[in-house]
Amino acid sequence: MKNRTIRVENLKKNYYLGKMKVEALRGISFEIDSGEFVSIMGPSGSGKSTLMHIIGCLDYPTGGKYYLVGEDVTKLDDNQLAIFRNQKIGFVFQQFNLLPRATNLKNVELPLIYAGITNARKREEIARKALEEVGLGDRIAHRPNEISGGQRQRVAIARALVNHPSIILADEPTGNLDSKTGLDIMKIIQKLYEEGNTIVLVTHEPEIARYARRIIHLKDGLIEQDEVVA
Amino acid sequence: MIIQGLKIALESLWANKMRSFLSMLGIVIGVGAVIAIVSVGSGSTESVTSNISELGSNMITISPRIMRGRFGQMSGVSSQDKFTVELANYMEEFCPSVSRVISTKQISGLFIYDDVNVNANLVGTEPYFREINNYQIGQGRFINDQDNQKRNQVIVLGSELATDLFENDNPVGQKVKVNYQGRIFMFQVVGVMKEKGGSMAGNLDNQAYIPLTIAMDRMTNSNYISSYIAQATSSQKAPQAVKELENFMVKFLDDEDQEQFRIMSQDELLDTVSSVTNTMSMMLGGIAAISLLVGGIGIMNIMLVSVTERTREIGIRKALGARNKNILFQFLMESLSLSSLGGIAGIGFGWIAAYFLSQYGNWPFVISGLSVILAFGFALFIGIFFGLYPAMKAAQMNPVDALRYE
Numbered sequence A: 001m002k003n004r005t006i007r008v009e010n011l012k013k014n015y016y017l018g019k020m021k022v023e024a025l026r027g028i029s030f031e032i033d034s035g036e037f038v039s040i041m042g043p044s045g046s047g048k049s050t051l052m053h054i055i056g057c058l059d060y061p062t063g064g065k066y067y068l069v070g071e072d073v074t075k076l077d078d079n080q081l082a083i084f085r086n087q088k089i090g091f092v093f094q095q096f097n098l099l100p101r102a103t104n105l106k107n108v109e110l111p112l113i114y115a116g117i118t119n120a121r122k123r124e125e126i127a128r129k130a131l132e133e134v135g136l137g138d139r140i141a142h143r144p145n146e147i148s149g150g151q152r153q154r155v156a157i158a159r160a161l162v163n164h165p166s167i168i169l170a171d172e173p174t175g176n177l178d179s180k181t182g183l184d185i186m187k188i189i190q191k192l193y194e195e196g197n198t199i200v201l202v203t204h205e206p207e208i209a210r211y212a213r214r215i216i217h218l219k220d221g222l223i224e225q226d227e228v229v230a
Numbered sequence B: 001m002i003i004q005g006l007k008i009a010l011e012s013l014w015a016n017k018m019r020s021f022l023s024m025l026g027i028v029i030g031v032g033a034v035i036a037i038v039s040v041g042s043g044s045t046e047s048v049t050s051n052i053s054e055l056g057s058n059m060i061t062i063s064p065r066i067m068r069g070r071f072g073q074m075s076g077v078s079s080q081d082k083f084t085v086e087l088a089n090y091m092e093e094f095c096p097s098v099s100r101v102i103s104t105k106q107i108s109g110l111f112i113y114d115d116v117n118v119n120a121n122l123v124g125t126e127p128y129f130r131e132i133n134n135y136q137i138g139q140g141r142f143i144n145d146q147d148n149q150k151r152n153q154v155i156v157l158g159s160e161l162a163t164d165l166f167e168n169d170n171p172v173g174q175k176v177k178v179n180y181q182g183r184i185f186m187f188q189v190v191g192v193m194k195e196k197g198g199s200m201a202g203n204l205d206n207q208a209y210i211p212l213t214i215a216m217d218r219m220t221n222s223n224y225i226s227s228y229i230a231q232a233t234s235s236q237k238a239p240q241a242v243k244e245l246e247n248f249m250v251k252f253l254d255d256e257d258q259e260q261f262r263i264m265s266q267d268e269l270l271d272t273v274s275s276v277t278n279t280m281s282m283m284l285g286g287i288a289a290i291s292l293l294v295g296g297i298g299i300m301n302i303m304l305v306s307v308t309e310r311t312r313e314i315g316i317r318k319a320l321g322a323r324n325k326n327i328l329f330q331f332l333m334e335s336l337s338l339s340s341l342g343g344i345a346g347i348g349f350g351w352i353a354a355y356f357l358s359q360y361g362n363w364p365f366v367i368s369g370l371s372v373i374l375a376f377g378f379a380l381f382i383g384i385f386f387g388l389y390p391a392m393k394a395a396q397m398n399p400v401d402a403l404r405y406e
């Protein structure tokens, strides 16, 4: 049997705006194997980010099941979810989400701090290596506002990698970048995939989505199409 | 986790230096006030206490209580009549813990020397008055027994009065006139006392001393005195002496409720002083506590602002694996750092303030370790207490909402 990293069954998520119910996810099922590279596409409001948040253990689904590396996530409490986010998930956001006052090195160190690595020298060492991997070995002492957008996203990728997660979740990682810089970022993600990482990527742009070997199309909270790219 | 939390806290406080400083100010002032107030309280009490002890040796005064008058009439006059010079001898006889009792008669008159005239008190008294008050001669001599027996019209001046009357002249040997109720009495100055300052009997320095017999027989022509000054055989015996004197007076005046006389002792005075300073300290301490409380509310306010401002940071940290308790701890550490830094600054500030106040007020500079510990401990408590709510708010944020916050 294949090694399933993600399995969702009939996943539902409702939001309530006052008395109005918004059904962001209306029953989604799919599986993602270890080492897969999957893109999620769909129009605005189709539920892509909602799905990413649940997969990333940031939010609970309203209904359905979600297994991450065999563990039933819906049964975990806040504390265990935090540990999962720390150990199993690496996030890359559209808005980079770096701490503006911390240096790049400190930003990359954050997941290590919450992983309980108390030895500062060891943390720095690991964080520096991660930054070198994304080609930012010479920018470790800079702060996010002292580097370009593409470089910021590379810091975020280094931060996502640093705890060797089971899965890297990228929600429109190129959305705030010009197309050339976006392609640079995609090259790094491509490299990570080739190194054996499992990657889920949300995007609007078909040419970005095509980096993946599989594209899941969402519409109105449902899967419209689950296609394998040649 | 503790050191990490502390580091994160200090870094973010440093990033907002001005705001951190302002929010600390309440705590700084509160802690500083507690320390300064306690220091001033104990310093001034110490100095007053030692002053009182210097006043005289085991002194007890007995005086008639002026009773409420009716229709303009003094109703206490009849008992005042019983305060005679002879009574002093009976007190000595019937009160074993009392070694000596002397009488004083106090009147006021207009002193005239050359073209200077000064209103001042005259105290008719006995030679022992000087010893019992621990009062030193500056020049010449004090009233002696002979003066009293022979009714010599001699006078001894307190230092202040001497300067007022004679300025730079040497008073001893000079003659002063005293106008007492329209009659003029001539006195020869035989001595000037050293400066003494306050006493149970008021300021001794601006009075003059004459033989008791002159005051009683020649000037007022009355046979009751103003007050007795009794001396206990020892300071340990002083409370016992007070009791004996009370019993004696109650029986003598048939005055169970002690309405007609008043007994004051140094112990009592010390008690009064310490109760006054205690009340003062408590009052000021209350003000200081309120300022600490206000400081705490200031910290809470700033922390709430800081939590809201950093919602996104909280979201990021949570997305990277921070548990609720990590976030709680981070913000609690921040408020605790604020209040403890404020506390330390307050200790320094209070210390300096107390030092300058002690220089200014001329009392010993004492810092009580207990007040430092207490004030600092209270500041820490305030930091935790008022930091808890904002920190809990931060810890319980939903990560998705926090990440989406603009």
Ligand SMILES: Nc1ncnc2c1ncn2[C@@H]1O[C@H](COP(=O)(O)OP(=O)(O)OP(=O)(O)O)[C@@H](O)[C@H]1O
Residues within 6 Å of the ligand: A015, A016, A017, A022, A023, A024, A042, A043, A044, A045, A046, A047, A048, A049, A050, A051
């Ligand atoms: N916190 C929320 N409260 C209420 N409704 C929400 C909330 N978050 C999302 N929604 C709604 O759920 C639906 C799905 O939103 P989601 O953010 O997942 O869309 P998306 O596919 O990521 O869109 P986009 O491409 O614009 O990022 C939308 O209709 C949205 O309005």
Ligand SMILES: [Mg+2]
Residues within 6 Å of the ligand: A048, A049, A050
């Ligand atoms: Mg989205």
